[in-house]
Amino acid sequence: MLDSLTPVITEDEAALYDRQIRLWGLDSQKRLRASSVLVCGLCGLGAEITKNLVLAGVKSITLMDHTDVTNLDVVANFLAPHDSIGKNIAEASKERAQNLNPMVQVLSDTEDLATKPGSFFGEFDVVVVARCSDKDLLIKINDYCRSSGAVFYAAGVHGMFGYMFVDLNQHNYVEEQKEFTEVVVNGEKQKTEETKMVKRNESFLQLSAALDVDWTSPKYSSRLKRISAGYFIMHVLLEFHALHHRLPAPSMREADRCELLTIKRSLLAKMEVPEDKLDDAFAELVFGQVSPVCAIVGGEVAAEVIKAVTKKDPPHNNFFFFSTLEDGAGIVQCIGA
């Protein structure tokens, strides 16, 4: 079934991808080799996701961004050269992305995500939106992806905080399960290990449902204590963008820090969530983009895209949060109505 749809892996590819084929198998590599990915938003996070998926060997990747390279971009997006400041960042990132793996088709698109019609997303198997804090737009793109059959990821890195949301709709996958049996051979007990492939299915929520939670409901009021503070940092940042049409700026650090705290108070009050759920220290941590955090979140997003495309191993459902507030731990949680 797979063989008739996907290209044969050449010996050159087998040599280049040797280590990863050992990890996820030849069939997975073929599935990757047949997949088209859209990465929207060539910030540091977008660059990390692009690097990881180009290295993994997808069929094609389209870098989409309508903005120009700034001095803030080049401290996080290592694909955009320093002398490209002022040029379109998708175009500027293309050459280095291509150099990572000549076997992948790297394309660029300089149009604004907001202007794309729903049919545009049908060209892709995977859509990753990496620099968009416009909640309504994200929800719209998520809808487009549902109707076109693409899997949808929304992710962001803000200073030392990062998150990922994923919607795989209905996802079928296989998981390896090890079974141990004891056999007696020549009077000696021997353990034999057998690996079985088990088929599973998982349902996902859309972003609109994942953002709209009634924290006074019995289900969520009891869960609140364990919910990552990252979920609320994400809400505050989306709200900041809704009010100011921009992100907190390093150059306006003090003023924006105060504004973030104001937004936090009104937002948590509206959600009926106690204020101490989110430590005020978060407002110190969400400026610009910090490369190691882009690497962590970008690593997670790319690993999740690989799982989704190869239909192997259980995917994260449906949020991943990383912040230095939570001891530098990355947390996966399923949140939504």
Place this chain on the structure above:
Amino acid sequence: MAAHVSGIFPTSIQNSIKSSKVLVVGAGGIGCELLKNLVLSGFHDIEVIDLDTIDVSNLNRQFLFHKQHVGRSKSQVARESALQFCPQANIVAHHDSIMSPDYGVTFYQKFSVVMNALDNRAARNHVNRMCLAADITLIESGSAGYLGQVTVIRKGSTECYECQPKAAAKTFPGCTIRNTPSEPIHCIVWAKHLFNQLFGEGDPDEDVSPDSADPELRDQTQGDSTSQNGSSSQSTAKDSTTNGNGSLPAANAAGNVERTSTRTWAQSHNYDPQKLFSKLFHDDIVYLLSMDKLWSKRRKPTPLTWETIMAQQNEESEDSSDGVIKDQVLWTLPQCLQVLSTATAECSKRFQALPSGDHLVWDKDDQSSMDFVTACANIRAHVFGIPQKTRFDVKCHDSLDDGSEFRVVADAEQLKKIQDSASAETPAATAADGQAGDSDEDIQMVEADESSPSAKKRKTSNQDSDQPLKKPRTQREDDDVVLL
């Protein structure tokens, strides 16, 4: 870079980054990621050291290297590529071993922090001790497949890398490898030992010839003949190998057969593949068969002759290998012989070109070395009626990995002790997946075997003593997964 743009970091962090000088040990999978993250964060004073050169199989994750860099020094190319991300940075590259005496305590004391991005335990132990001696903070890391880990090691505050014993390497009794293999891994280990005996750093513990000191043979004559230099079965065996090819074994006082070393033997026969084959897969097997006690409950091995196998060649059908890569096709026996011929010729040519006393270094990414081991392992497997493996599967075995050796012990009691202590170890429970921390030479769980269990222990005990370290990973707690 981030620390050079005000407002991204809180001021105190910004200043520390700008004033730090850091050392990155290793420019592999983790090292490449580290260098990128360091220069973009604003670390401008960096030294990087790696003794390795770039191989094509590195390129899928060591992203500072591209195809045109294959064969060049990792540390030097990593420096050049990282400078493109931050032309203002000052990066010093050392194409060298960190274990060289040139890097002493004063070298380490230049740095604010040292980061290990290594792929072997020996170098990790060394840097750990140097950092303790120099009183410098060490950040230790490792990854394998989807798993990875990071630990901070600070003299007086945390445990060090060697505070907890590491899980023992997998071990096999020497006689299983030399006399009575029953699994493919036994043949693979034997073939790797054979490679080292012939072309590599010959280790006396890795002898590949039949072992007449097998405890199973001793049991046969328990009590009465140990002082009499060998039982009758041993002298019969000795006689049978003397026919053949001129190696003249003789039982010594310990019951071992004294032989010309395999290397000397091969050299005296000019590495003739047919003669080598005849000795290893016919004469030595005949000798093993003469130890009849070994085969009373086992399937007997079948000695092979070159001519008989080559005669089968015409009967072979065309291989239908659609949809798989070349390495995943199982070689037929005649194919093994052809590969053995070519690979032996290539390896011996390279070995003989070296100055006297020098030797080849095992590298599973080297075509001829890997071919040699796969062919020999499969021919031996055939002799003993053990399932054969594809080149792809043979390469998967961690026994072939650079940093980890399989230990072979002579004594069954010693083996049992090692196995008992190994099974007492709990499996690694730390996890952080993703490309970001992808590994060096260790996708096949080598690192997980050797370093994760101990790292987990460190974390646990750090918690007990209120050290400011991270939470251990909690297993799915309802729907939450915590990744450290």
